[in-house]
Amino acid sequence: MDSKIHPVNVFKFCPCCGSSNYITSGPRSKHCEDCSFDYFFNASAAASALIFDEKGRLMLTRRAINPHKGKLDLPGGFVEHDETAEQAIIRELNEELGAEVEEMSFFGTFPNQYEFSGMIVFTLDSTFIIKLKSLENLKPQDDITAVEYHHLHDIDLDELPFLSMRNTIEQLQKTRK
Ligand SMILES: [Zn+2]
Structure with missing residues (x-):
């Protein structure tokens, strides 16, 4: 499936602090470099x-x-x-x-x-x-x-x-x- 619609690419801003410094930290995870919030897109x-x-x-x-x-x-x-x-x-x-x-x-x-x-x-x-x-x-x-x-x-x-x-x-x- 098109990687542009993978959740790690759809979520561009930290849902906790709104920072755009929100990096893809694994195949199904994101990490905020400003507030350290981690999130996993589990099934x-x-x-x-x-x-x-x-x-x-x-x-x-x-x-x-x-x-x-x-x-x-x-x-x-x-x-x-x-x-x-x-x-x-x-x-x-x-x-x-x-x-x-x-x-x-x-x-x-x-x-x-x-x-x-x-x-x-x-x-x-x-x-x-x-x-x-x-x-x-x-x-x-x-x-x-x-x-x-x-x-x-x-x-x-x-x-x-x-x-x-x-x-x-x-x-x-x-x-x-
Ligand atoms: Zn944040």
């Missing part, structure tokens, strides 16, 4: 759900919002500061789909980056294989236009805008029949 934690229907098809949602409006997505979202990734995915499925989780197991973590507000955002996505109490009567919220089920081997990876999701699906294609 944010996110969580995604891998939900299969009775035919073994994977649930994907259509994004109603940018970035990547109209493209496919996995249900999920960011982990709040005081949450576990498990709590986050349970909350997100309830908020996004009105769904209740019955069983879950950890699948793996996948790094991601995307452009938002003119800057690269870095995340680490924890993925969980999830069984919902029911796939009936899901209530998608405003950021989703449709809930779809796709056979793993039929998913067009170009329809998945996020690297972490393409890598997740490729891993699923290798490990599930």
